[in-house]
Amino acid sequence: MERxxxxxxxxxxxxxxxxxxxxxxxxLAELGRTNPDVVALCADLTPSLKMGxxxxxxxxxxxxxxxxxxxxxxxxxxxxxGGKIPFTGTFANFATGRVYDQIRQSIAYSGKNVKICASHxxxxxxxxxxxxxxxxDIGLMKMLPGMVVINPCDFNQTKAxxxxxxxxxxxxxxxxxxxxxxxxxxxxQTFEIGKAIQLTEGTDVTIVATGHLVWExxxxxxxxxxxxxxxxxxxxxxxxxxxxxxxxDSVAKTGCIVTAEEHNIFGGLxxxxxxxxxxxxxxxxxxxxxxxxxGESGTPAQLMEKYGLNSAAIINxxxxxxxxx
Amino acid sequence: xxxTKHLEDICTQTRRDILRMVHKVNxxxxxxxxxxxxxxxxxxxxxxxxxxxxxxxGIGEDLFFLSNGHISPVFYSVLARVGYFPVExxxxxxxxxxxxxxxxxxxxxxxxxxxxSGSLGQGMSVALGAAEVKKLNGDEKIVxxxxxxxxxxxxxxxxxxxxxxxxxxxxxxxxxxxxxxQIDGATDDVLPMGDLKAKFEAFGWTVIEIKEGNNIxxxxxxxxxxxxxxxxxxxxxVLLKTVMGNGVDFMMHTHEWHGKxxxxxxxxxxxxxxxxxxxxx
Numbered sequence: 001m002e003r004x005x006x007x008x009x010x011x012x013x014x015x016x017x018x019x020x021x022x023x024x025x026x027x028l029a030e031l032g033r034t035n036p037d038v039v040a041l042c043a044d045l046t047p048s049l050k051m052g053x054x055x056x057x058x059x060x061x062x063x064x065x066x067x068x069x070x071x072x073x074x075x076x077x078x079x080x081x082g083g084k085i086p087f088t089g090t091f092a093n094f095a096t097g098r099v100y101d102q103i104r105q106s107i108a109y110s111g112k113n114v115k116i117c118a119s120h121x122x123x124x125x126x127x128x129x130x131x132x133x134x135x136x137d138i139g140l141m142k143m144l145p146g147m148v149v150i151n152p153c154d155f156n157q158t159k160a161x162x163x164x165x166x167x168x169x170x171x172x173x174x175x176x177x178x179x180x181x182x183x184x185x186x187x188x189q190t191f192e193i194g195k196a197i198q199l200t201e202g203t204d205v206t207i208v209a210t211g212h213l214v215w216e217x218x219x220x221x222x223x224x225x226x227x228x229x230x231x232x233x234x235x236x237x238x239x240x241x242x243x244x245x246x247x248x249d250s251v252a253k254t255g256c257i258v259t260a261e262e263h264n265i266f267g268g269l270x271x272x273x274x275x276x277x278x279x280x281x282x283x284x285x286x287x288x289x290x291x292x293x294x295g296e297s298g299t300p301a302q303l304m305e306k307y308g309l310n311s312a313a314i315i316n317x318x319x320x321x322x323x324x325x
Numbered sequence: 326x327x328x329t330k331h332l333e334d335i336c337t338q339t340r341r342d343i344l345r346m347v348h349k350v351n352x353x354x355x356x357x358x359x360x361x362x363x364x365x366x367x368x369x370x371x372x373x374x375x376x377x378x379x380x381x382x383g384i385g386e387d388l389f390f391l392s393n394g395h396i397s398p399v400f401y402s403v404l405a406r407v408g409y410f411p412v413e414x415x416x417x418x419x420x421x422x423x424x425x426x427x428x429x430x431x432x433x434x435x436x437x438x439x440x441x442s443g444s445l446g447q448g449m450s451v452a453l454g455a456a457e458v459k460k461l462n463g464d465e466k467i468v469x470x471x472x473x474x475x476x477x478x479x480x481x482x483x484x485x486x487x488x489x490x491x492x493x494x495x496x497x498x499x500x501x502x503x504x505x506x507q508i509d510g511a512t513d514d515v516l517p518m519g520d521l522k523a524k525f526e527a528f529g530w531t532v533i534e535i536k537e538g539n540n541i542x543x544x545x546x547x548x549x550x551x552x553x554x555x556x557x558x559x560x561x562x563v564l565l566k567t568v569m570g571n572g573v574d575f576m577m578h579t580h581e582w583h584g585k586x587x588x589x590x591x592x593x594x595x596x597x598x599x600x601x602x603x604x605x606x
Contacts, residue, residue: 039461063457066491071450071484078390078454081439082462083382086454101444102481106451110431110441 009225010200012218014182018155020212021119021176025050026155027162028087028117032058035085035166041076042089043069048178049089049119069094070102076114077106085166086114092121092175093134096141107171108144115165116141117174121151122262123290123307124179124212124300133295139267141173142240148172148193149240151261151269153214155183157237160191168193175211177262179300182215185235194238196246202232205318206250206257210236210269213260213288213309220314231318239269244276251283256321260288260314262304284324286317328371332541334602335366335406340572341605342402344595346418347586353419353427356582357473358399360504360539360567364471365403367544372552374466379409379436387466388455390440392448393473393502394428395584400438401425405606409437412606446479448472449499453485456497467555468497475507478516483528489560490529498551500563503538506580525562538567573598 031038032054040054041063055062065072069090076086088095095118096103107114123133142149148168152158158176165172185197199214200221209217214235221231232250236243251257257277259270270287277283290307304310339362347353369375373387391400398418405412410424417423424433428443440451452470459466476482489497501521509515518524525532531554535547547563554561569583570576573595576587587595 039458060461063492065484065488068484068488070447070481071453071488074447074450074481074485075454075457075488077440078451078456079458081382081388081451081455082384082458082464084458084461102447102450105441105444106447112440 009230011222012184012199014184016183017180018183019178019180020152020155020158021048021178022050023152023155023158024117024119024162024174024176025053027159029053029057030163031166032061037083037085038087038166039063039079039084040087040089041065041072043067043072043094045090048091049117051089069099073099073102074106077110077112080112080114087117088114089117089119091132092118092137093132096137096173097134100140104144108147111146112171113169115172115174117162119176120178121175122177122212123295123303123309124177124262126178126300126303127297129297130294135264135290135295136267137175138239138261138263138269142272146170147240148238149175150193150238151175151211152237153211153235154181154185156185156187156189157191160189161237164191164193177212179212181212184215184218194241194243196243197235197237198246199233199235200231202230203253204230205232205322206247206254207231207233207260207314207318208236208247208257208269208273209233209260210239212262216309216311217260217314219311220318223311223315224318229318229322236269239272242272242276244280247273247276248280251277251281255325256284258286258288258314258317258321262309263289264292265289266292284321286321288313288317329541332366332370335370336362336541337572337599338601338603339366339399339402339406340599341596341601342415343398344573344587344592345605346398346401346415348592349416350419351586353398353586354395354584355398355586356506356569356576356580357393357396357502357504359571359573359576360569361396361471361502362399362572363539363541364500364544364565364567365399367541367548368469369403369407371545372548373469381439383439384462384464385466388439388468390448390452390455390468390470391429392442392470393445393476394442397425397427397429400429404437406603410435415606445473445476446481449482449485452497452499453489453494456494459496467552470497470499472499472501473507474501474503474505474518474521475512475515477501477518477521486525486528486530493558494560495556495558498548498555498561498563500565503564503566504569506569506583508580508583510580521564529559530562531559532562532564534564534566536566538565539571
């Protein structure tokens with residue numbers, strides 16, 4: 001596990017907020033300049049996926065498939081034959097549930113080197129409502145044998161992850177979102193698939209968060225410190241393969257854990273962590289995530305509050321889990 | 326021996342392989358396999374420009390994708406008989422630890438297979454992807470694919486059919502096995518497909534009809550025509566009229582043998598109708 005600092009309680013600040021999808025767009029553009037094998041496909045959502053720069057610079061390597069995600073996944077699988085590295089772009093809902101069997105047979109079972117890149121994951125796409133707010137995609141994708149599942153936390157990390165997955169041979173699901181969130185990770189980071197990043201050191205509770213919830217976990221840790229609770233925050237950007245050791249090392253110190261994700265607690269990061277704990281070192285665990293429910297229309301902040309996905313919810317669960325030790 | 330006779334001899338051997346494979350494990354799909362035997366034998370032995378050996382990328386050679394993966398027995402027999410893997414391996418069809426899975430897959434590393442198929446409707450998209458990359462790579466070889474007629478009921482095909490003409494993917498020849506049968510009965514009873522020629526043409530494809538899809542000469546002539554239509558801005562479709570179960574009289578013209586294996590007695594009759602030309606595995 002990478003350590004971000006030796007201070008007892010490292011604090012994180014930000015000067016700018018950006019959407020993680022723009023991190024994807026920037027990463028893809030860089031790949032366009034550096035890796036001639038990278039091709040991109042999109043199902044009529046290029047502005048939403050921020051693919052414009054890649055398309056402008058590499059028109060011959062971009063394939064607009066129209067509103068036909070199943071065909072897009074199949075074409076992407078076929079494009080690996082001949083040595084290309086296809087990056088598909090659409091919303092998380094249409095990148096997973098809508099085309100699950102296409103991904104399962106033509107990509108995952110066939111071992112194809114396709115990068116399934118999915119924006120607007122979770123509740124934070126906001127007003128469009130539950131038809132577009134998929135909260136089941138991590139579960140769907142992590143169940144596929146051989147599929148890598150990544151959910152980076154900010155612009156810089158999403159950009160780094162996008163660049164890194166081109167080097168990984170095999171199918172990858174890269175999940176990111178629409179809202180502007182604080183940029184607090186380095187702009188020169190190297191992204192290592194499957195390696196958790198410890199953000200703060202703590203002794204009372206481990207908080208393992210992914211995606212947009214990582215910043216919320218850091219915010220929670222500040223409040224908890226004021227209450228005399230020392231929280232160890234870990235950024236699990238890769239849900240599969242999971243960094244078991246990072247989790248087990250941390251709970252060996254803290255004795256309890258909170259998992260936080262913008263996803264259903266059925267089938268998400270929390271359940272993967274619970275499996276690791278149950279088979280190695282059971283400790284009390286609390287889950288921050290949606291609880292077997294669909295989302296609804298609203299602003300991202302309203303939704304994250306209503307469905308218990310913000311720093312307040314993490315603080316509450318941390319206090320609960322510590323009492324269960 | 327004429328070339329046609331040579332290919333016909335391979336076909337009788339392939340039909341024996343199919344019958345023996347499905348009989349041994351009492352499962353598998355002989356009907357569609359027998360119906361497409363002449364097409365696949367002609368394709369791999371005469372039509373396709375293939376490199377020696379197998380590599381996944383297939384740069385500089387023609388490629389083939391089987392979308393209706395359940396006719397794996399004929400696919401495996403043809404692949405083995407042209408040398409992708411040992412003919413003896415056909416005896417492991419559908420057995421535990423075999424590379425010859427019930428439906429074709431890349432998962433076990435069987436040479437000659439480039440994508441898993443079986444869940445229907447996905448192969449045309451994959452073939453299109455491979456064809457697009459051939460264009461990107463400046464590779465002038467052709468991508469072939471085979472689809473069942475019932476399979477066209479899957480909507481993904483029509484996404485692919487729309488894409489292919491819109492994007493002028495003209496280095497692809499998609500063949501539809503028009504045997505008129507599917508599991509629940511005649512295609513015209515289950516969900517009539519209407520005029521497929523008109524449908525493909527309306528979607529901007531060039532359509533070649535092969536009325537005698539179990540006749541080697543008709544296949545060679547039809548595919549030669551199809552090939553002459555490639556590179557002209559339109560994808561090419563071959564409507565191949567076949568007889569399900571062809572070459573085994575009691576299996577012909579019925580959907581009954583779609584996914585059913587012959588018993589010992591039926592196997593003997595089927596083998597009697599197809600002489601051992603290249604040696605059984």
